[in-house]
Amino acid sequence: MNNNHILCVLGSPPRQGLTGPVILDRHLKRLPSKYEISIVAPEQSFDGLTFPDEWRLIPIPMRRWWWIPYRYQVPKLQEVRFWYWRQECEKVLKVSRPTIILTILHDTYSVFSAYLSKIWQIPLIVILHDQMELVDKSDKLADYVKKNWKYVLDQATVILPVSFELSRAYQINEISKIKLLLPIPEGNRNTFVEWKEQFKLSPITAYAGNIYSAQIPDFRKVAKSLSKVNGRLLLIVPMSIEVKGLLSDCPNVDYHEPFKNNADVIEYLSQYASSILVNYPLDINTMPWISTSFPSKLVEFCHLGLPVLIIAPTSTPLGKWSLEHNWLSYLSNMDDDKLLLTLSNMTEKQKWLQMASQSITVAQSEFNPEYIQAQFESAISIG
Numbered sequence: 001m002n003n004n005h006i007l008c009v010l011g012s013p014p015r016q017g018l019t020g021p022v023i024l025d026r027h028l029k030r031l032p033s034k035y036e037i038s039i040v041a042p043e044q045s046f047d048g049l050t051f052p053d054e055w056r057l058i059p060i061p062m063r064r065w066w067w068i069p070y071r072y073q074v075p076k077l078q079e080v081r082f083w084y085w086r087q088e089c090e091k092v093l094k095v096s097r098p099t100i101i102l103t104i105l106h107d108t109y110s111v112f113s114a115y116l117s118k119i120w121q122i123p124l125i126v127i128l129h130d131q132m133e134l135v136d137k138s139d140k141l142a143d144y145v146k147k148n149w150k151y152v153l154d155q156a157t158v159i160l161p162v163s164f165e166l167s168r169a170y171q172i173n174e175i176s177k178i179k180l181l182l183p184i185p186e187g188n189r190n191t192f193v194e195w196k197e198q199f200k201l202s203p204i205t206a207y208a209g210n211i212y213s214a215q216i217p218d219f220r221k222v223a224k225s226l227s228k229v230n231g232r233l234l235l236i237v238p239m240s241i242e243v244k245g246l247l248s249d250c251p252n253v254d255y256h257e258p259f260k261n262n263a264d265v266i267e268y269l270s271q272y273a274s275s276i277l278v279n280y281p282l283d284i285n286t287m288p289w290i291s292t293s294f295p296s297k298l299v300e301f302c303h304l305g306l307p308v309l310i311i312a313p314t315s316t317p318l319g320k321w322s323l324e325h326n327w328l329s330y331l332s333n334m335d336d337d338k339l340l341l342t343l344s345n346m347t348e349k350q351k352w353l354q355m356a357s358q359s360i361t362v363a364q365s366e367f368n369p370e371y372i373q374a375q376f377e378s379a380i381s382i383g
Helices: 019-030 075-093 108-120 139-155 164-169 213-227 241-249 262-272 296-304 317-324 336-345 349-363 369-380
Strands: 005-009 036-042 056-060 100-104 124-128 158-161 204-208 232-236 253-256 275-279 308-311
Touching (some): 056 075, 075 108, 100 108, 158 369, 336 349
Parallel strands (some): 005 100
């Protein structure tokens, strides 16, 4: 029996793209060879993906003809479905039981992980990234979360939130369970972007990642201020009606479709961007999950060594972090003069270098992937 056998139970397997799966993908692939890794996920979610040969995949079918119907809102039916799923796992694992179970709090598979942990008496480790019930405000999801998230967190041996605000939001009383874990970046760059004269003449501030309608007004203001320093706003985001409207209204906004691999977007930004934008709307009510989340894009893009313009309320984890680090390009309001001054400073070499130095410092310390990986490995060393 391998005493370092991790069973990952997820609604979507580790892969490039989405925040949770790609973060876990990076952690697992950085683990030393002594670890045995098994992945439990919906059967269809494995389609088109490739995984290391050493990983054991346990696809869970949507249904088998003899399974009784499933309604996740009905506790008894969920319990029966979990029993079916457990049989699928045990068929593959046989006597090779895991020493720990790992999940990201996100969906029904998170609850299934707690079920397995309890039945098998195996430690459960839960990663917390976002309050999904605030992103998807459906009544059905809110009711499901209320009934099930506490069960998962109570069953957990270790809980890894991206912010302490997130752990407090879920009212986790056992403080000893909590270990802060920031999103691990790609971290493969060996050099940082250096100052170029074109940053003074035609600066490009770039935003890459998911985009929400509540952010659009800030993008308009940033684009307007950039136009006064002959600058452009580059968006690498999924296309939407709001984005189309922004491109139509603001002639200095450029668009590039999202890249399939995170390493590719980082390489693209290193060639074209002079600064990075990480912004939250200043009205928390428009995106309530920002009150507990910490953006993975900040951790990731600081590794470019570019200045990062951060816009966020002071009460959010991002705002608090910016204040604690005396971030030179942090704004807690959208005052036109302050925004223009900050963007103008990014066109001056010495001020650009000072801002870039802050990015480099955190990239080499608290955002260092080796440091974050060491925290992860410490947390899972309980089996």
